Amino acid sequence: MTEAAARPVSLAVPIGAGVVTALVGFTSSFAVVLTGLRAAGATEAQAASGLFALSLIMGFGIVGLALRYRIPLTLAWSTPGAALLAGTGAVVGGWPAAVGAFVVVGLAIVLTGAWPRLGALVASIPVSLAQAMLAGVILPLCLEPVRALAASPVAVAPVVLTWLVLQRFSPRWAVPAAFGVAAVVIGLALLRSGTSVPTDGLVPTLSPVAPVWTWQAAVGVALPLYIVTMASQNIPGTAVMASYGYTVPWRASMTVTGAATAAAAPVGAFAVNLAAISAALAASPDAEPDRDRRWIAAVTAGVAYLVLAVGSAALATLVALAPAGIVETVAGLALLGTLASALAASTQHPSDRVPAAITFVVAASGVAVAGIGSAFWALVAGLVVRAVTADRG
Template identity: 65%
Template sequence: MTSIDETVDERAGAERVSIGVPIGAGVVCALVGFTSSFAVVLAGLRAVGADAAQAASGLLAVSVAMAVATMLLSWRFRIPVTSAWSTPGAALLATTGAVAGGWSAAVGAFLSCGVLLVVTGWWPRLAILVRRIPVPIAQAMLAGVLLPLCVEPLRGLAANPVAVGPVLAVWLVLLKLRPRWAVPGAFAAALVVIGVALARDGGGPGWADFVPQLSVTTPSWTVGALMGAAIPLYLVTMAAQNIPGVAVMAGFGYDVPWRPAMTVTGVGSMLAAPFGGHAINLAAISAALAAAPDADPDRERRWVAGFSAGVTYLVLGLTSTGLVAVVLAAPDGVVQAVAGVALLGAFASACAGAMSQADDRLPAAVTFVVAASGIAVGGIGSAFWALVAGIVLRALRIGRP
């Protein structure tokens, strides 16, 4: 139990901290979250059929959606609730590739995912069903989805060492000195490499390419897109983002309002979908940057960090159109290298979770292999079949004593 003297000391310490401290923490939270996964989201949207304008629109839409969700939830509940785009979901899309029905069907899958997120908030049984998916199986699927992207830095280094080498060198140095800034630093290095290449070769985006623009796509629905994209997107968003996000916040003493959070992020995903946004969710790892004591010794004031993170996301979103134009002009392998190193931490965690229980290692291994294979059967991608294979093997107790 906290003593009266400790409480007084804590409040006195909090009073000495300027309001600029939580504001700065929110800015850092948004910068790290945005730059660490920008390349992954772009790769995911492009893989499922978005052209340059549609991908730029999707990034703008999902950035605005997570900005508004973060500001709204933080202000309404006075806790540092931060939202983020679904990075594991984007990685899933990058390995899924074109879905049956093309880009409009992918947009339909995004919209369906948003609906499922809203339903999860209002129908607790659905969240319970998601939690009943064995952790090793869910983590193995995620690891298999991430593997092809994580090997891209090596492929890029072998094919284009002059362009990819500096990006990986900066990442390695910062990984040792300032781990939090390793991926943002790699992204900054990639922008420098792109700038040098554009200056040398000429061309590149014009001023008009930096003007934020939205591109509306009428959604359509196909069985392949729903089974191969919408459901896996929903599952990885829940298992790798929303559920861990609640746990991270609980670790700092905050009780996330489940129904409002799922409703706001789900509706935000639905509104962003026609413009190409794939999904938003509760932040997990980056949530700690706004919720930890470093954001403000006074936990009652940390909601300011969440709100300022939302404002920063909004500003960054308005620059995303120009960033897409620049990134799409990158030398071969550069963007893929940034995406790959950005996902290595998530890949390591997923592998550890997949193999954490000896009884489930064989079903988890099969799940991993199927997900990493990239096969599509009946127009349905490997992530779905990986879950089916793992759950069936586990139910049959294959590989278990």
């Protein structure tokens, strides 16, 4: 009898890894999602609806793909995309126009899976510029912990200190733990003020809105959101899976995530994609020594996301009642790692540093021209400067 055959088969390890994957993925960035949706014009109810819809899509999508292909493929909402929404703010046409842009993003992702040339076109965008755009967009959110700490040190300091300590001992739990402390701070603030939590907001519901298509939203929201989702999530997610010996079913993954995004956009789903950073939690040997059984971790993660979806409305309600600066602090801390990675990638090639710097500055400015947000203009400016400064010798 071989050693593998002699070893007792236990589901505890992959199931535990799957639960951790969902918990880390959800709690580390749901505050960013709510912040982005509200900045795009969603009401509190519509933002909660979006969080609920995204959680359902991820749960069902992961279970379906993992069972079909027997690989630990996991999905996620686009955290960089949510940060982009927060940086872009409301667009011409308001929330219905933003919803229309989400539909466009979903259809573009489906087209990417069906038409390889579109994927190649996205891949041809210089990584340095795409990452500089992302860094510029999320910079304002990453500054929020500093502003909040200066304005309300007593309330914010415990959140920041918790994050800092966990960065030393268990980085993956740093943001979830910071939100846990933030929840305590919010609870104490509600007790002091005598504010009661509305019970009608604790049950998750979907709040549909008819999409409206405007060219400003298509150019200023849909295009940057699509680029950020592909460049920062889908392409890196494929690379992470390949590093563990798995081939992502590209067309099927793009079809599932894109179609689900387009279909659920009216209820607030802005972008679902392949998991990138959290993908390793289910695909690495730590999730299960036997690589042929790691799909169990992914399926468990999908089920866990469905369970978390049930509690999404309660979390959204808690966030809505939070004192100024608390949720923004958690969101900013959650994006610091993304900011660091984006800045590093944007300055990797010396020849692209000036174009990347221009891209970063324009994106961080938050300036909108002709109703189009800074993310689009940042990419245009970076491409123009890159073309002008390119070595023609």
